[in-house]
Amino acid sequence: MNLAEYKGVYVFAQQVDNVINSIAFELIGKGKDLAEALGTEVTAVLVGSDVKGLADELAAYGADKVIVVDDPELKEYRTEPYAHALASVIEKYKPEIFLVGATAIGRDLGPRVSARIHTGLTADCTQLEIGDFPINPIPGKEQKHNQLLMTRPAFGGNTIATIACPDFRPQMATVRPGVMQKRDKVEGAKANVEEFNPGFTPDNKYVEILEVVKAVSDTVDIMDAKILVSGGRGVGSAENFKLLEDLAEVLGGTVSCSRAVVDAGWKVKDLQVGQTGKTVRPNLYFAVGISGAIQHLAGMEESDIIIAINKDETAPIFDVADYGIVGDLNKILPALTEKLKAEKAAK
């Protein structure tokens, strides 16, 4: 493998039902930082059926170029045709870095592609930068420059590791949604599009889709919310979440929850914050009756302001809270909601 042949930062622009997922814009945003450090460009790879019209949106968020792989076989996500699409793009264009979202799609697609082209893949990254490997020079070992250093949590968020892929290309990472920042949208941007179709011939690895069952949900995606009022086991019951919903309403926020609440059946999984749920970074995160298991902290500790209410003064949530109140949520929440309502009415 001639590593010098591999150039440019590529990102997988995930779309479902011909709507681009926010992770694509986040990857372009981070990709721009990396590309600037390397003196190269960001290319978005858009895969699907009748998706060419979406390319300009990728340009609006900063993609210098968009490669469109458009084929009827790619209408719904399936591992094999999508893996074939990306592996073919990599073989033809030889990117130096390839980023994929750590979504339910990307965490299936990424490993299949990396295994096909024989390179390393670092999962669920929360930080990416260009640097040296080894980080500090080691006598007798070549220190390589301009390497992608990929940082990720492990052991349920107890440790963090920084990984490099010095001898294989592309350097591949899946990136946790909600962590990287998008660039500001430039209205009216036109994409520099290149179409590429490697040919899709169904074989034993093409699975058949018998049915697509969409969950009925009218809730706001908690990853987009600016204010989250999040409840844990301490809320006590599904009914008692009313207290949190009332507070969220007056604040213009959204209710989310911990894993214990999903396990108890009080709330749906879509609202779960944490290692096995979603990563959120709202302006304000209310942690109500949440003890703060390490897996939960991993999903919310990047929030700008964290206010925790818990009756147990030793709860680990207080270790990350900007403002911690030891007290009874059943008394504090209704009174807080009333007072906020009164202030609003007075204006």
Next chain:
Amino acid sequence: MKIVVCIKQVPDTKGGVKFNPDGTLDRAAMMTIMNPDDKAGLEAALRLKEKYGAEVTVLTMGLPKAEDVLREAIAMGADKGILVTDRVLGGADTWATSQTLAGAIRNLEYDLIITGRQAIDGDTAQVGPQISEHLNIPVISYAQKIEVEGDSVIVERQYDDRYHVLKAKMPCLITALAELNEPRYMTPGGIFDACKAEITVWGRADLKDVEDSNLGLKGSPTQIAKASDKVRKGAGEKVTLDASESVDYILGKLKEKHIV
């Protein structure tokens, strides 16, 4: 039907995380368990065995003590256990791990391979799909329901806002979610069988069609640049006040930060 279930022995990170005086994880002091997603995969295999008749082989790669997790699987109802252990396999990343397991599986007959979606120590979710690629068979990840129909599997594949009902011809690899089922307990008879059971132990020489350059630390494309314990941002203020004082306190902070 022949089913191979890949399982991993992992430290129990839930609740009982212990640290050394220098702040690093004290793995020796932590209990080990069968990885939860893998256990759900094993349970799914055992249910298929009950429904359709199947031979269930459990496979693990690890240190010699990983034999314990195979015996636990046999006590639950698995038929055979294979431990792949060898010094040269140590330090493997997901590429080298999947090469190792694929090399072991090539010695076996199989219709279905089931792995957990991800292990709670690494959380990568990569090894299952990578094994399927090395074996050139279809993969269905994130399975929340598994049925068999003739020579095919019908699987509900979970996504964020939907699921797909997928049909794949066997042989096929499926990665299981812990939500798939409630794994059974070991039975007294099973524990008795498990104690007596012969565990097959394989080393490097037993792996089929795998080059040395794809194994262990040397065969791992990814390398660790540094590892450290997570630095938390640290606690802010903590107050104990009565309810109405608490409300004023919170309101004050919300105003100070221009949220209201």
